[in-house]
Amino acid sequence: MDLPGATSPLIDAILRPVRGHMAFESCVEQLGSAIQLGIFESGSKLPPERILAEKLDVSRATLREAISALRAAGLVSTTRGRTGGTIVGLVENARLPDQTPNSDRQEEIDDILIFRRVIEPGACFSAASTALTATDRKLLADSLQAVEGAPTPADYRQADARLHLAIAAVCGSRELTKSSSHIQAKVHQFLGEIPFLQKNITNSNHQHRKIVRAILDGDADIARFVMEEHCDGTAALLKGLLK
Numbered sequence: 001m002d003l004p005g006a007t008s009p010l011i012d013a014i015l016r017p018v019r020g021h022m023a024f025e026s027c028v029e030q031l032g033s034a035i036q037l038g039i040f041e042s043g044s045k046l047p048p049e050r051i052l053a054e055k056l057d058v059s060r061a062t063l064r065e066a067i068s069a070l071r072a073a074g075l076v077s078t079t080r081g082r083t084g085g086t087i088v089g090l091v092e093n094a095r096l097p098d099q100t101p102n103s104d105r106q107e108e109i110d111d112i113l114i115f116r117r118v119i120e121p122g123a124c125f126s127a128a129s130t131a132l133t134a135t136d137r138k139l140l141a142d143s144l145q146a147v148e149g150a151p152t153p154a155d156y157r158q159a160d161a162r163l164h165l166a167i168a169a170v171c172g173s174r175e176l177t178k179s180s181s182h183i184q185a186k187v188h189q190f191l192g193e194i195p196f197l198q199k200n201i202t203n204s205n206h207q208h209r210k211i212v213r214a215i216l217d218g219d220a221d222i223a224r225f226v227m228e229e230h231c232d233g234t235a236a237l238l239k240g241l242l243k
Contacts, residue, residue, distance in 0.1 A: 008039050008040075009135070009139055010139075010165055010166060010169060011034070011039060011040075011055070012169075013165055013166075013168070013169035013177040014033060014034050014037070014039055014165065014177070014181045015034065015052070015055045016030070016055075016056075016174060016177075017055075017056060017057035018030075018056050018057055018058050023058050024065055024066055027056055027063060027066035028066045028070065031046075031052075031067070032070060032073070033181060033182075033184075033185040035070070035075050035088055035091065036158075037158055037161045037162060037165065037181075037184055037185065038155070038159065041088065042089065042090050042091070043088065044087070045085040045086060045087055045088075046067070046076065046085065046086040046087075046088065049064070074089055075088070075089055091154065091158075105242075109190060109242060110239075112183060112186045112187065112190075113235045113239075115179075115183065116231055117228070117231045117232070117235070119176070119179050119183060120167075120168075120183070120227050120230075120231055121227040121228045121231065122224070123167050123168045123171055124167055124211055124214070124223035124224050124227040125220045125223060125224040126171040126173075126220075127140075127167050127168075127223065128215045128217075128224075129218070130170060130172065132170055132215075132216070136170040139166050139170065140163075140167070140170065140212050140215060141216075143159070143162055143166040144163060144208055144212045146163070147159040147160050147208055157188060158188070160204070160208075161184040161185075161187070161188045163208060163212075164180065165177070165181060165184050167211070167215065168180035190238050190242060191234075193242060194237060194241040194242060195241070197237070200237060203233060204230065204233070207226050207227075207229060207230040207233075211230065
């Protein structure tokens with residue numbers, strides 16, 4: 001199984017050319033999301049500045065400013081010397097900004113859950129209706145295996161987010177993967193604030209297997225239906241536990 005890191009096919013799904021006048025902020029958002037979702041795994045080096053700057057379509061100066069912000073947040077560190085580089089840190093050790101109190105975020109939570117309920121089942125339907133390449137099929141199978149083999153709750157939540165992102169990525173739409181990466185970053189944040197419940201994980205794993213199987217078999221209706229159930233289950237937990 002290919003591990004997430006500098007060669008992960010999901011890098012192209014989550015890192016996209018920056019548009020508009022907020023190049024610095026967009027770089028921080030995209031790179032930070034890629035780290036928090038485990039696309040760049042803890043302990044690995046970020047790709048060279050030249051490659052990241054090309055993928056994000058920004059100057060190296062802007063990229064360096066974004067990496068400096070990630071470093072200040074504790075998401076990366078820098079080592080010097082011939083073998084040095086920018087090293088991804090442990091997300092749980094990051095000094096992220098304080099979260100807004102849950103009572104003030106209820107509208108945001110409801111909004112993202114509604115959006116997710118539309119986007120993710122649709123992505124499953126599209127993926128199952130697509131002529132998947134061997135690379136696509138391997139990405140889905142490896143992503144599912146990573147979820148089921150995750151050794152810790154933090155690893156599980158990252159692998160879970162990557163599986164959902166992989167489903168969007170195989171559809172071949174950059175706008176879809178952009179929406180999916182935004183959703184996964186938000187849901188990942190919300191899930192990190194509630195207990196890790198084994199009963200829920202068991203149900204989720206069962207649904208994940210059914211979804212991936214349906215996509216690989218080309219059964220679009222089943223893939224969409226099971227993802228709807230999956231989204232509803234997560235929404236119920238978040239609405240019940242995030243007060």
